Amino acid sequence: METFDFVILGAGLGGLAAAAGLTRQGYRVAVLEKHYLPGGCCHTFDYGHYRFCADVHYISQCAPHQAIGQFLSYLDRAVAFNSLDPEGIDRIITPEVDFKIPLGWENLRTRLIDTFPQETDAINRYCDTIQQLHTEMAALGQEVNWYDRKWSDWLKLPQYWQLYTKRHWTLQDLYDRIGLSPTLQNLLAGQSGDYALPPNEIALITHTALVWDYSEGAYYPKHHFKHFVDTIVDAITTGGGFVKLMTPVEHIEVAQGQVQYVVAGGTAYQADQAYISDLDPKLTVNLMHSPQALSQRETRRLTDYEYSASAFNIYLGLDDRFEPERYGLGNWNIWYYPTGDLNREYQKQLQGDLSHPWIFLSCPTLKSTEPGMAPPGHHVLEIATVCPYEPFAQLRERDLAAYKAQKREVYQQVMTSVRDLIPDVDAYARLKVYGTPTTSEHYLGQPQGNIYGAKLIPQQVGLHRLGYTTELPNLYLVGASAGYPSVPGVISNGMDVVELITGRSVRQPTAPASPPSPASSELLGVS
Secondary structure, eight states: OEEEEEEEEOOBHHHHHHHHHHHHTTOOEEEEOSSSSSBGGGOEEEETTEEEESSOOOBOOOSTTSHHHHHHHHHTOOOOEEEOOTTOSEEEEOSSOEEEEOSSHHHHHHHHHHHOGGGHHHHHHHHHHHHHHHHHHHHHHHHOOGGGOOGGGGGGGGGSHHHHHTTTOBHHHHHHHHTOOHHHHHHHTTTGGGTTOOTTTSBHHHHHHHHHHHHHOOEEETTHHHHHHHHHHHHHHTTTOEEEOSOOEEEEEEETTEEEEEEETTEEEEEEEEEEEOSOHHHHHHTTOOTTSSOHHHHHHHHOOOBOOEEEEEEEEEOTTOOGGGGTOSSSEEEEOSSSOHHHHHHHHHTTOOSSOOEEEEOGGGTOOSSSSSSTTOEEEEEEEEEOSHHHHHHHHHOHHHHHHHHHHHHHHHHHHHHHHSTTHHHHEEEEEEEOHHHHHHHHOOGGGBSSSBOOSGGGSGGGSOOSBOSSTTEEEOSTTTSOOSHHHHHHHHHHHHHHHHSOOSSSOOOOOOOOOGGGOGGGGOO
């Protein structure tokens, strides 16, 4: 039995953020991870002479006063970030538009009105509504800790009228009321892959949070995502903690109303203070291997939610003859929708029709000139779209040859859309790697290959999110389904959990100090 102050299950960024914050406070921490690489969706893998980031391509909230900036400041670690092109962080392409989304909310408003003057009134209604919702969400966040909510918090919602009345709205509900044309509806939802839902499903408050965050800043680590993840891991290990890779959690022993120990890689690990699970909540419950471990009510709460969509990912290594600027690539992302009807394209793809799909395309070697992603003069392309999980899972289970054939077929279908943008891409490709939802499930432990944890529909966001606590007083949740997805989202989850447990905020830099005694650490008993 190995004993630590805290045992963290999973080395995604939520688990690593919690571990780093606790290590900074002087606790002895162990992080247990099944993969051979840390970072979860943000991990970077090598293939041949190229390096790819699995699922993360740009991030927000890196300024000093924002989540990632505050987190790194607390750890006393420096990570340099490059801004994406301020004139266009995302390029949205449909049959009707080719539009770059600039930094700055008012810059976006002005560009939209200049491009679509006939829709000035509707554009102003959209921009004003998003701005008002953001303002109210920020103000409510100062009053209410959504993850430590009380019944009285619900009484505060009517003070925030826009947020209160629109808390169950989808983005499509807003569109239907303000009179935007279909062209503009699809353009303004063009960053949809960042939440993997079309306008008629995505919660309006989630769309608001995402587009506002990126209007304030869109970043890429100067030394790439591997350096970013390695910096957090180093803060844990140099502070006396452990990050144990290739150590899958196999069992969570629950008795007498709390976790007694966990078994990972054949070894038992015990936490004197608490256990923090960065694993999916449903998976966490399954690892208890006992229907009596939790009450029926808590079991339902932690397992009765719908997952976000899964993805098909392509990673290409291109040789030094490739000139990305010739194809409109730069220090930005491309979102390409072949029909321009996002609701229909999502429906078609999630029903299994991947012919000519919408795609996200990023060229990280244009976001930073620092070495580490490709040989000199070469480039990397990272491409993704949504797809259903079940067809791949069923084929992999019953016929591996058929699974591989389907994988190759879908690769070619997705490349049809890539070739719309880069007709001769195959001539430059020196390396092709592609993954299905079952690939993500295998390497990242994401059930059904889900991208963003619990689906970000109105019924599963806001005060309806699962939260970090469980009925077991020494078990906390920290992943995307418990809190929120995205890099700043899960890092914030980790910061929140540290504060919830220790009573000490990670959001303001402080000097290292000795950990409090168990007697003074009363928050450990919060359920």
